[in-house]
Amino acid sequence: MSSAEEATLGLFPLGLVLLPGEVVPLHIFEERYKLLVHERLDGGELGIVLTENGELHECGCTARVAELLEELDDGRMNILVEGGRRFRLLELRSPADPEAQYLSGLIDYYEDEEPEAPAALRAGVLEVFRKMLLLMDVESPKEPVGAGALSFRVAAAFDFGAPLKQELLESLSEAQRLETLLRVMEALLPQLKLRKDREQAIRGNGKGY
Secondary structure, eight states: OEEEEEEEEEEEEESSOOOTTOEEEEEEOSHHHHHHHHHHTTSOOEEEEEEETTEEEEEEEEEEEEEEEEEOTTSOEEEEEEEEEEEEEEEEEOOSSTTTSOOEEEEEEEOOSBOOOOHHHHHHHHHHHHHHHHHTTOSSOOOOOSSSOHHHHHHHHSOOOHHHHHHHHHOSBHHHHHHHHHHHHHHHHHHHHHHHHHHHHHHHHHTTO
C-alpha cells in the first residue's frame, strides 16, 4: 500500500539492504556521500538502496544518522544509521557532477497491505529464532528488541544476505515475511548444529579427550 506522500530524497546506493528499525555502521569516504551525510547530521533522512551490477533496486529504506562515531581529518566518517520508512523510486535524478554530488530520486512511501500475522506463526518464528541463538552460544535468548514488525527485527539479527533482505523489504505482508524467515531458519538449524558439534569436538580433542 503506497501513501499519498511523495518526496525527493538523497540516495546512497550500497551493496547492502537496510530494514526499518535496523541499525548498521557505515564508513563514508566518497566526497558525494560525505556531503549527503553532513547535510543530514542535524536531522533529515537519506535513502539507502541496494545496488547490484550497477543497477538500483526500485525499493529502499530511509535512514537517519543515529550517531557520528568518528570524523577523520580528511572528512571520512564512521557513522551509525537507523532504518526508517520503506519507499519506491518513482524517478531517478542524476546530478550534474556525479563525482561531487549525490543521486536523488522522487519517491513515495509504502506500507504493508497485511500488517498482522497469526499468533501461532509469530510464536513459531520466535521458537526457531531462540534455537538458532542457543546453537550460537547466546545465553538467555530473547525476542529481538525494537519497534516495528517482528520480521524486520528477526531479519536484522542475522546475516541472511542482501537478496533475502531485499525480498523481505519489498513484501507487503508480515505473515509472508515470517513464513519466509521460518523456512530459511529451519533450513539453517542443521548447519548450525553441525558447526556446534564440530566446535565441541575440536575443543574436546584439544583437552585430550
